[in-house]
Amino acid sequence: MSGKLTKAQKKQHKETVHFRLGETIATEGAIEAVGFERCRELMMRHYVNDWGDLGKEDKDLNDRALAEGGRLFSCYIVGKEKFYVVTEHDRSKTTIMTADEY
Numbered sequence: 001m002s003g004k005l006t007k008a009q010k011k012q013h014k015e016t017v018h019f020r021l022g023e024t025i026a027t028e029g030a031i032e033a034v035g036f037e038r039c040r041e042l043m044m045r046h047y048v049n050d051w052g053d054l055g056k057e058d059k060d061l062n063d064r065a066l067a068e069g070g071r072l073f074s075c076y077i078v079g080k081e082k083f084y085v086v087t088e089h090d091r092s093k094t095t096i097m098t099a100d101e102y
Contacts, residue, residue: 019066020091021047027097033081039096042076046085046094052076065089 026039045052049066051059052074062072072087072094082099 019047019072019087021087021094022091023093025093025095027095027101029098029101030083030096033098034078034083038078039083042074042078042083043085043094043096045076046072046074046087046096050074052085053082 021043024043026036026043030039042052049062051062054062054073054075058073058075061070062074064070065072069089071089074085076083076085083096084099084102085094085096087094
């Protein structure tokens with residue numbers, strides 16, 4: 001899933017701790033729910049450390065995982081559907097899926 005960043009994402013990207021996404025995967029359910037382009041947009045938000053609709057504690061866990069290594073987890077609500085984006089601790093892959101697929 002490659003794609004261009006929006007202007008706002010580019011600005012945030014410059015101030016972001018970078019990490020490797022690894023292989024990027026969008027599940028069938030995620031693509032059916034919102035389409036490939038929207039999945040890509042959510043993946044890019046995750047990539048620029050916009051953890052979405054998580055509480056402070058979970059966002060802090062992600063920030064710690066960036067510094068120390070560990071799994072990265074984002075949650076986005078689109079309409080009535082909840083999506084998760086997960087980057088494995090070894091940065092080998094990042095997957096976007098619906099909450100039902102988690």
